[in-house]
Amino acid sequence: MRKVGLLGGTFDPPHIGHLLVAEEVFQALGLDEVWFVPSHDPPHKEASNTNVEHRVEMTQLAIKSNPHFSVSAIEMERSGISYTYDTVNELIQQFEDTVFYFIIGGDQVEYLPKWHRIDELLELVTFVGVKRRGHELKTPYPIEKVDIPMFEVSSTLVRDRFKFGGSTKYLLPEGVESYIKEHNLYE
Template identity: 70%
Template sequence: MKKIGLLGGTFDPPHMGHLLIAEEVYQELGLDEVWFIPSNDPPHKTATNTKVNDRLEMTQLAIDSNPHFKINTIEIERSGTSYTFDTVKTLIDEFEDIQFYFIMGGDMVEYLPKWNRIDELVEMITFVGVKRKGHDLTSPYPIQTIDIPVFEVSSTFIRERIMQGRSARYLLPQSVESFIKEQGLYGSE
């Protein structure tokens, strides 16, 4: 049975922290692949102003150099609000020979009690939590925790830097930074 990690997010933009988390969990759990799942409309965040095609392209650029990273567009294709339960149920139904691991940061671990159909979801998938500064990995739900090197960066931080005309070098893959500049995203020139 194949073992696949799922890393969802708006990826607005995808950054080195996303890649570090995916690689560390891949190595630690001996996964076959990690699938990046860009969300269409996440229920826990305000809507992004970045076009979904731009976020998808940035995510593809970010993972291009890693052969065990893939993109799955299930949430974009479904449209509307993206609930993890719906995504996981669809993937399990479609890929019966795969064991899935849902990768999340400490901020999402704390939010689990508010997730749609969480009691059913924990029976379907293994949750993997990675530490994030200022967040606790304790939960009333079963979470497999993975220690990773601390690299504190967020998409919000990167967007703010770019809006201020500051560099995002070493926070983003070079290909993603170039795309942002070419497309004039986040007020870049």
């Protein structure tokens, strides 16, 4: 059985923090791969203003130097709200020889009781929680915990830096930074 980590998010834009989390979980759990899953329309926050094609392309640029990372466009191929239950259920049907681990930050660990069909989802996937400042990994649900080096960056911070002319050096992979500038995103 293959072991695959799933890292979902809007990736608007993908940044070094996303890559760090994916690599640390990959190593800690001995995964075969980590798939980045850009969400189409996330249920827990406002939809992204950046179109889907840009977010997928930026994510592909962000991961291109890592052979055990890939992008799954499964949620892009569906319209409507991107519920994790639907995504995982579809992946399990497509990849019967695979065990999936869904990687989430501490903020989402606390939010798990509100997730769509959480009890059924827990039968399909193992959740992996990573710490985020200001959040504990406390939940009534079973999760694997992975300690990662703290790196405080967010997509909101990156977008604000572009909007107000600040530096994004060392916050983004160079290819993503170039792509954003080339397409005048976040101005």
